[in-house]
Amino acid sequence: MSTGTIIGVIVVVLVVAAAAVLLRYFLQRKRLQEKFGPEYERTVAQSDNRMAAERALVEREREHSRLELRPLAPGTRDTYARNWTRIQEQFVDAPDGAVAQADRLVTDLMAERGYPTEGYESQASLLSVEHARTLDNYREAHTISERHDRGEASTEDLRTAMVHYRTLFEDLLANGADRDGDRRDRAEGAR
Template sequence: MPTWVVVLIVIAAVVVAAAVVWLVMQELRRNRLQRKFGPEYERAVADHDSPRAAERELAAREKRHQELDIRPLTPEAKERYTREWAQIQAKFVDRPSPAVAEADQLLTELMAERGYPTDGYDQQLADLSVRHARTLDHYRAAHDTMVGHSREQRSTEDLRDAMVRYRTVFEDLLGDEAREHHDARNGR
């Protein structure tokens, strides 16, 4: 066999091997992002032209999140937020609409104290999606109910559902320190 044929076969083998490695790496990245972002991964894919564009967006969110100074709450702050949440829930019985608005505001304050930027709703969603993807749909639904209620009256049942959803996000943000400690110990 001539030398040039051997060289050509070797080059072809290297190209095929590189392509296989690249495809495996892409699949591993996709799987990691799907595990990390859960339902938010599917939402991002639906919102973008291609899965690769969505994956670039999610990777950019991760990078931005790493640059944030996310802080644990002090025990006093946790206690204060828990107390404020209980007061808001108690108000819900007599004044559901203002209580839902207060719950939204308290979540924004909690995010800010933890170190999440609160400059805009869409950015809040993107920043929260990195560590709180599992409860993000609750935040969206509750926030949409609150905003929708300001335009048209929503039923008390809709507002109750929003409060339950806000509570899910509130508990996730409040109890995040244990998960962060676990993730740090396990190299995540």
């Protein structure tokens, strides 16, 4: 082969390799945007650059994959649902207590499912992998709860917090049954 042919082949190989790397990068970006939704945009906005934010999201996925998430037994799901209904009913007479109980119930449900419950930011980070669409609700409820602790939240704010807690609660409750059942079905189908 002539030197010109060898150089031409090398150039073509380098161009194809570069195109493959770019394609992989853009496909990963699209996957992260679809998976994390509004959390993707939030993470990018808080970061110095998009690539660093995307690496952080991929790291969240890695950490999340190490969790031993558990499905909820139907009886356990029913108990959580009844407890939520009881807390909502208490809101009329004692909004402060109901919001505190809602926060505790959501935290208990996270623990029951296998999520760590220490450290709010760590919690939110790991929840974002499967609950990105409802995570903003949790963040808002948490912010209102903190404002309430400082005496800065109205009853209407507390009502809003309850609505936000309920959104994540329902997502955790439903996700605990549906996703894990799907996982078992896939595992059994692979045998």
